[in-house]
Amino acid sequence: MKRTIFLTLLLTSLAGVRPLKPQVRHVRAGEMAVLLCPGCSQCSGDGAEPFWTSRAMSLTKTSSSLAEQRRKGVLLHGTSLIILRASEDHEGNYSCSFGGSNRQSWFRLTVHSELSKEFEAWNQYPLICYAQESCKLTCPDRNIPSVKTPNMSSSAIIWHKDGDPFQRDSYFSSVDEKDSGVYTCTRPYLYLGHTYNITFRVVLQVKPKKVFSVSRITQPQNNQVFYVDLGSPKVIDCKADLYSFFDDVFWLSNESFVEKNDSFPVFYNTTRVRGSGETRMTASLVFRKVSEEDLQTVYTCKLESDQQEPTFVTITLRKNVHLSSVRLASCIIGFLGLIIVTAFLCLKLKIHIALYLRDTLGCCRHAADGKTYDAYLMSYKSDADTALNEEDRKWLVNVLDEQFGYSLCLFNQNVVPEKEAVLDCVEQSRAVVLVPTSPESETGPDVLTDIHAALLKRGTRFILIDAKTTTIERPLPETLELLTKPGCRVTWRGNSSKLPSSSFCKQLRYHLPAPQHAPKLQHQRNTQDASC
Missing domain, CATH: 2.60.40.10 (Immunoglobulins)
Known part of the structure; x- marks a missing residue:
């Protein structure tokens, strides 16, 4: 109670001095504590010593011997009071003052014998x-x-x-x-x-590691060319994403700053739009009327930042060149060249195009013409090494009939080798395919020789299969030369031709008229799908 009254009187007895809030200090028991008395600007000399008081002691360095300080467990040096090993006896309020000064500083020392949240926080x-x-x-x-x-x-x-x-x-x-x-x-x-x-x-x-976003100019691109009309206004935007409040974007004319004064013939203005993490800034370079001088001037958009090196984007102005007769002629020549290339490609790919239109879109199908068959396979005698054997002929009949859907008039099945029957079969077919056979075949050149005059009068389309095993060209019999045109000949190349996708099959189908009915295999699949 006496200590509280003493401290209260001491705090309020100083005339004209406002009591100060004490500085709080925390220390663990057994550890050193240091109280530093604030300097006195009114005290004379650098060697001024503070006067320390507490409930347990009152001392200064000059009035207290080293032995007395050691007995009290303290040490005075300069403006510091050092408590060498704090204990509960040292806990309490401390004040310090300098002689000749009314200012007094206060400390509140708390000694913790155990760790506490208050001590850890402080x-x-x-x-x-x-x-x-x-x-x-x-x-x-x-x-x-x-x-x-x-x-x-x-x-x-x-x-x-x-x-x-x-x-x-x-x-x-x-x-x-x-x-x-x-x-x-x-x-x-x-x-x-x-x-x-x-x-x-x-x-x-x-x-986590800091990821610093880099401010950058998003447009225009460096060295980008802008085409302008002389005497017309033009606005060129320089857009940037900024990540610092102090970043700025502006325009340079050669090495000089472009002014913001809109009374100048060339000036710029800026807008800022703040986003979630960046600021999008636009610096618009405005030309009231583009002049010849502007075409010779280097304009640069500069991004200046306090966190990175400056960025420059330079643009170039060029005069608009309107479409001239030279350009028009170039366009015409280019268009004609495109037509020629397209025609060349169509000529080279005519077989593929025709078969695609025929198979996919169903084009080139003829209206009813009274014909019973799509094609008549008629044999002609050839050398043994260039003739199609029985297996090859069977494959040809099967692929045309089953795979591609052609209705065929066949010599062995539908007609007899008499002259009248052959002519009747030709009459009922839209095209005749001349197939080379060996001399041992039952159908000989005599029938073809006898009826070739009648065939010529009918104007029937003949397609000749020419089997070649060597590079030596062999002349065709006169009868075949008269019946077939050079463009209606298909070359048989042995086993390489026995594929539906081979060049032989494609050329043969190209010369044949489109079949009037869907292929049997496809018809069977459609029937199965419908039944399912």
């Missing part, structure tokens, strides 16, 4: 580092003895992490998230053969 120093970057653990240097304190020296700082000794150096060349935690640093001080400690808690938080 003695905690946060440190933030970023992953994959260097990081330095720094032990705080607040409220520690002066390096000039007599008979006192400091030793190397001792680090602990989460209570365990930390063996590594306090410098991380590349810190990781697992390095986060509470680090305790102890500053040891040797004084007159005894070691006294001050402990601080450093809380390291390792955050």
Whole structure:
């Protein structure tokens, strides 16, 4: 009670002095505590010493011997009061003042015998580092003895992490998230053969690596050309994404700044639109009337930033050239060239195009003409090495009938080898396919020789299959030369021709008229699908 009255009278007795809020200090029992009295600007001389008072003592350096200070467990040096090993006896309020000054400073010292949340919060120093970057653990240097304190020296700082000794150096060349935690640093001080400690808690938080967004000009492109009309207005926008408040975008004319004054023939204005993470800025270069001088001027959009090197984008103005007779002639020549190329491709691919239109779109189908068959396979005698054998003829009949849907008039099945029957079969067919056979075949050249005059009068389409086994050209019999045209001949090349997709099949189908009915295989598949 007496102590409270004394402190109250002491705080209020100072005339014209407003009581100050005490500075709070926390210390663990057994550790060193340092109270630093603020300097006095009104005191004369650098050697002015403070007068310290507490409930347990009143002393100054000159009035207290070193032995008395040691007995009280304190040390005075300069403006500092050093409590060497704090205990509950040292807890309480402290004041310091300088002689000749009415100013008094107050401290409230709390000694913690056990760790508490209050002490940890007061003695905690946060440190933030970023992953994959260097990081330095720094032990705080607040409220520690002066390096000039007599008979006192400091030793190397001792680090602990989460209570365990930390063996590594306090410098991380590349810190990781697992390095986060509470680090305790102890500053040891040797004084007159005894070691006294001050402990601080450093809380390291390792955050993900910083990703700095780079401000950039999005348009125009560097060295981009803008075509303009002389005497006409023109606006060219320079757009940029900015990530710093201090970034700016502006225009340069050669090496001079373009003014913002809209009374000038060339000026620029700016707009800013703030987004979620960036600011989109547009610097519009405005030409009231484009002149010849503008065509000779180098205009540059510059992005200036406090976090990166400046960025430059240069543009070029060119006069619009309207479509001339030369360009018109070039367009006409190009168009004619396109027509020629297209015609050439159509000529080269005419077979593929015709078969595609016929198979896919059903084109080229004739109206009813009274014909019973699509084609008549008529044999003619040839050399043994160039004739189609029985197996090849059967394959040809099968692929035309089953695969491609042609209705065929066949010699062996539908007609007899008499002259009248052959002519009747020719009459009922839209085309006649002349198939080379060996001399041993039943159908000989006599029938073809006898009826070739009648065939010529009928104007029937003849397609000759010419079997070649060598590169030597062999002349055709006169009868065949008269019946067939050079463009209606298809070359048989043995086994390589026995594929539906072979060149032989494609050419033969191209010369034949389109079949009037769908292929039997396709018809069967459609029937099966319908039944399902």
